[in-house]
Amino acid sequence: MESDDELEGLRARLVEIDGELIRLVGERLESVLKIGAWKAERGVPVLDPGQEAKVVRRAAAMAREAGVDEEMVRD
Numbered sequence: 001m002e003s004d005d006e007l008e009g010l011r012a013r014l015v016e017i018d019g020e021l022i023r024l025v026g027e028r029l030e031s032v033l034k035i036g037a038w039k040a041e042r043g044v045p046v047l048d049p050g051q052e053a054k055v056v057r058r059a060a061a062m063a064r065e066a067g068v069d070e071e072m073v074r075d
Helices: 002-042 049-066 070-074
Strands: none
Touching: 049 070
16 A cells, blocks of 8 residues: 555655654764863863753754754753
8 A cells, every 4th residue: 555655655755754863862872971071170060051951042043043943842
């Protein structure tokens, strides 16, 4: 059936997207760990509320531009 093929195609695309997301989350984690190590070596506090707020605002703006629920991204 054509609709079954279409559904399988849509599901296959989700699998591809999931793979991309997982790879990107891994890259982000690697970068976060490097930043943490850099800060630890220099005695800089790991938590930076101003920077965290900046990251959240940037992500929310990106969500708005992409038509994605901003609050979901903030969470």
